[in-house]
Amino acid sequence: DAGVIQSPRHEVTEMGQEVTLRCKPISGHNSLFWYRQTMMRGLELLIYFNNNVPIDDSGMPEDRFSAKMPNASFSTLKIQPSEPRDSAVYFCASSRRGDNSPLHFGNGTRLTVT
Amino acid sequence: GENVEQHPSTLSVQEGDSAVIKCTYSDSASNYFPWYKQELGKRPQLIIDIRSNVGEKKDQRIAVTLNKTAKHFSLHITETQPEDSAVYFCAAQRGGNKLVFGAGTILRVKS
Numbered sequence: 744d745a746g747v748i749q750s751p752r753h754e755v756t757e758m759g760q761e762v763t764l765r766c767k768p769i770s771g772h773n774s775l776f777w778y779r780q781t782m783m784r785g786l787e788l789l790i791y792f793n794n795n796v797p798i799d800d801s802g803m804p805e806d807r808f809s810a811k812m813p814n815a816s817f818s819t820l821k822i823q824p825s826e827p828r829d830s831a832v833y834f835c836a837s838s839r840r841g842d843n844s845p846l847h848f849g850n851g852t853r854l855t856v857t
Numbered sequence: 858g859e860n861v862e863q864h865p866s867t868l869s870v871q872e873g874d875s876a877v878i879k880c881t882y883s884d885s886a887s888n889y890f891p892w893y894k895q896e897l898g899k900r901p902q903l904i905i906d907i908r909s910n911v912g913e914k915k916d917q918r919i920a921v922t923l924n925k926t927a928k929h930f931s932l933h934i935t936e937t938q939p940e941d942s943a944v945y946f947c948a949a950q951r952g953g954n955k956l957v958f959g960a961g962t963i964l965r966v967k968s
Contacts, residue, residue: 785961
């Protein structure tokens with residue numbers, strides 16, 4: 744089991760550019776979560792999917808952020824246009840849907856917007 | 858919705874001493890309480906979890922206790938070692954809903 748796979752590991756971009764983060768969940772997991780981590784705000788849940796359907800996107804900061812899950816093995820988080828305050832580590836995590844299923848995190852994408 | 862508070866925010870202990878981190882939650886229907894350890898520059902990893910039908914769970918030097926009446930749960934690390942230094946997060950979940958994390962505790966083990 745390769746675990747949750749995220750790409751890229753690091754992304755440096757200029758303000759105003761579009762950024763796309765990618766995630767492949769663990770095979771067989773049908774819940775997928777996107778988190779953002781900063782020193783100031785800790786681990787924030789941005790959005791999560793069950794069976795590829797977005798369930799709760801209340802954590803998405805604004806319309807510049809969007810997420811998709813076209814199939815069970817792939818999800819993207821897009822920021823357009825990016826701003827310096829978006830700089831953070833973005834984690835994708837997956838779990839089996841249902842009660843009390845442990846969350847498995849990917850290695851994260853460190854985003855720097857200059 | 859669920860709210861999880863975690864204390865302390867930082868904790869320094871001498872190697873070999875015990876460390877205790879405490880969390881409180883607001884939703885009495887929450888029934889799953891995992892703890893994650895995050896080393897510097899790495900991803901959070903599950904170290905132990907407890908379900909609401911159990912009051913205590915132990916795994917070697919790590920134990921978690923749950924008090925459902927008071928709505929709090931704690932992580933206990935005994936005989937701390939330098940490699941225990943990390944950020945620890947508690948979390949709470951109700952049914953199949955999203956996991957809500959505490960703000961984290963930075964644990965430093967001094968050798």
